[in-house]
Amino acid sequence: AAKTICVANQKGGVGKTTTVINLSTSLALCGKKTLIVDIDPQGNAGSGLGHGQGAEDHPTIYDALVEGKPMGSVVQKTPIANLFLACSNIDLTGAEIELVSMPEREFRLRKCLDQVRGDFDFIIIDCPPSLGLLTINSLVASDSVLIPLQCEYYALEGLSQLLNTIKRVKASLNPELALEGILLTMYDKRNNLSREVAEDIMKHFSTKVFKVVVPRTVRLAECPSHGKPIYFYDKQSVATQCYLDLARQVLERSGMA
């Protein structure tokens, strides 16, 4: 059954969606059947792959999570072989409030994904920038957490809050939850700040930090407007190589290389 990885960080704009799209595409290129689950109401994972926001009437993750629709009906194909997508939509903003009073509210996404885990090698979840119920649902539904970390001060500061939340979820809701790793993103070798943050993280988390460091490159900011992952937008970009390397490291760590 699928290995489920949730990409989370409550700090905004650190590269969660960019990592989900490009890691998942790289896993698909390696022949692994991969499902992206977008649980962020912004719906950026969908649009970054060229799916217009709420374009057609296709069921979304909201329908499965809150209304109990079968998860199979939410899964859509993408133009990329081996890559599938469960879109989010704006109704998810209200889901936080609707989920509060539901029984087993933290387990609803897990129950949805249980219906399709047999169909995929990997399920990768894109989380919103918060530690609310949608992110908790993702942590409960996952085998591990991948933390994109922007090499800047506020992002570094938020890491301990995130690790505490992961520890609490592991202790009370999902004992299997492990840390897949910390991915340094938007690294700018020209400035001291990036270097200082990277050194700080390497010192405290050494084995947990992926060897791959994603540099700040405008190519990653450009590709969403073309609805394509970096591999299909600019094969020569350093970012394309980074995310292929990341996929290989994830495969090695999961014993699926």
Added chain:
Amino acid sequence: AAKTICVANQKGGVGKTTTVINLSTSLALCGKKTLIVDIDPQGNAGSGLGHGQGAEDHPTIYDALVEGKPMGSVVQKTPIANLFLACSNIDLTGAEIELVSMPEREFRLRKCLDQVRGDFDFIIIDCPPSLGLLTINSLVASDSVLIPLQCEYYALEGLSQLLNTIKRVKASLNPELALEGILLTMYDKRNNLSREVAEDIMKHFSTKVFKVVVPRTVRLAECPSHGKPIYFYDKQSVATQCYLDLARQVLERSGMA
């Protein structure tokens, strides 16, 4: 009584906190008594001003919002003349769930700020990257909304969701709510993407876009780690001038120049 401006955008990492800290500091430097209200559980506005996360036992906005403590007890001085701060803390993450079942849940922040509006010229609210109850509370408590907009694709895409939410709040909860303006941030003149996004915004929102455009500059990423606004970290930085100009434009638009 104070003019209250909420700085909001559900897209993460677009420069909300950076704008709150530096606009507020510039208003304070212009002699206006200014209160920063940090309603983001991340608490970055506090740490960007050198207040350690949850360092002392001082009451936070959580205590006023959820427990009904007097707002006056939450307001703290900062090292900068005319600038005051109401800190957030991590308990706010749970506040979204606690507020759901409270009476008049959307008006709780407004009631808190009503207690102190007479003591300030401006109140500036830093919102979390979401359109949940904390941001709704901020929109209901404010006279106007300032929208920082990163010059990148996902940020542009999220704008219509944000404007819809503002329209709905104005129609049902706060008829006085106006758009203070859209501030273009992290503008990089070397790449086409920034130029295309900026042109797109100017075309659709012309009079609503501030003449000031904040360029991407590493100085703004560095100053939070020194706990200082840009004016006190690097007076010569182009960003210092931008945020002073922004304060002047806000004062002009409010007839307080």
